Amino acid sequence: QVQLVESGGGLVQAGGSLRLSCSASGRIFSIKTMGWYRQAPGKQRELVAWITSGGGSMYADSVKGRFTISRDNANNTVYLQMNALKPEDTALYYCNTVTTIGRPPWGQGTQVTVSS
Numbered sequence: 001q002v003q004l005v006e007s008g009g010g011l012v013q014a015g016g017s018l019r020l021s022c023s024a025s026g027r028i029f030s031i032k033t034m035g036w037y038r039q040a041p042g043k044q045r046e047l048v049a050w051i052t053s054g055g056g057s058m059y060a061d062s063v064k065g066r067f068t069i070s071r072d073n074a075n076n077t078v079y080l081q082m083n084a085l086k087p088e089d090t091a092l093y094y095c096n097t098v099t100t101i102g103r104p105p106w107g108q109g110t111q112v113t114v115s116s
Helices: none
Strands: 004-007 010-013 018-024 034-039 046-051 057-059 067-072 077-082 091-097 110-115
Touching: 004 091, 018 034, 018 091, 018 110, 034 067, 034 077, 046 067, 057 067, 077 091
Parallel strands: 010 110
Antiparallel strands: 004 018, 018 077, 034 046, 034 091, 046 057, 067 077, 091 110
């Protein structure tokens, strides 16, 4: 079964940057549209960025212009470069497929905390 492992989170001041990584144990990335999701306390999980197998990307309005998603299919890794971070970006960040069909289990996520 595919396992997803997120890393790279941390505590950063507003305006700072972080780069998240998501590694998979199987060759899921090369054929699937992958997304980065986040869940803040008391809120539902939301999709903030996604990237197709061919490299096309889309972003939620809340992060457009500040976040950049990329992927390395050879190494089964997806990245999220986050710049100009805001306190409202504070959340637990996860990666997973965008489609729910054949979606692997959610990983532990990586915590991002932005202080004002």
